[in-house]
Amino acid sequence: MSGIGKTTIAKKMFAKNFAHYDNVCFLENVSEETEKFGQMYVRNKLLSELLKREITASNVHGQHTFIKRRLSGKKSFIVLDDVDNATQLDDLCGVLDDLGHNSRLIITTRNKDILSEKVDKIYEVTLWKLKDSLKLFSLGAFRQSYPREGYERISERAVEYAGGVPLALKVLGLHFKSKKPKSWVSELNDYENKGETFPGYSKSVTAKL
Known part of the structure; x- marks a missing residue:
């Protein structure tokens, strides 16, 4: 599911650890x-x-030896963010076969099946539980950590509709x-009757890191 926090968590892990590696890349x-530029461009x-x-x-192709030497001899820390199919993953991982010892690769995806x-x-x-969800929602709607008086029930309904997804809240x-x-x-x-999402947000299916 998009908006659940996969990229945020990956960014925090990257920021905390990248200084300990020789080669680093966060590919968002x-x-x-x-889709826009093709697999070769991304690779x-x-x-x-x-x-x-x-x-x-x-x-x-002319730099194959250089690439292999740089990757195999040093530690690398790589994040591949929002990979949505096996073809993308296989293509990118294919150029990373020579990663050095103790290298780390993190993949964020909405489709755990591609990880196998x-x-x-x-x-x-x-997903977030009701108490935390209500707090996050209220910070946006009321600029405080709890619903304004008279908005309690409708706030809980809105939070339930958001489904515990931080970005949605x-x-x-x-x-x-x-x-x-x-x-x-x-x-x-209207949202519930039409099965629609709300402005600025779109739902997906699963969330794995």
Whole structure:
């Protein structure tokens, strides 16, 4: 599920640990960039950022020895963010076969099936419980950690609709900010009856890291 916090967690892990590695790269929005520019562009972008050297379609083959030497002899820390199919994953991992000892590769995806036996550990990002969800929603809607008087029940309904997804709670809270309860009820009815998401947010299916 998008918005649940996969990228945020990966960024925090990267920021905390990257200084301990020789080659580092946080490659964001893999699926989006692949769709826009193609797999070769994304693969070469990964290598360029990782090795701090421009790798292009015209010179990648001539630098095979250099790439292999740089990757095999040093520790690398790589994050592949938002990989959504096995083809993308296989293509990117294919150029990382020579990673040095103690290297680390983190993959964020909404589809755990593409991981299969390729990873050592899967970490599932869980949905927020009601108490924490209500607090986050209220910070956006009321600029305080609890619902304003008279908004308690409708706030709980909005939080239930958001499904415990942090990004959804933030977006929905800000969307309803300064609106009257009647407007909340009307819009929530529309979203629920039509099976729609709300402005600024789109739902997906699963969340794995």
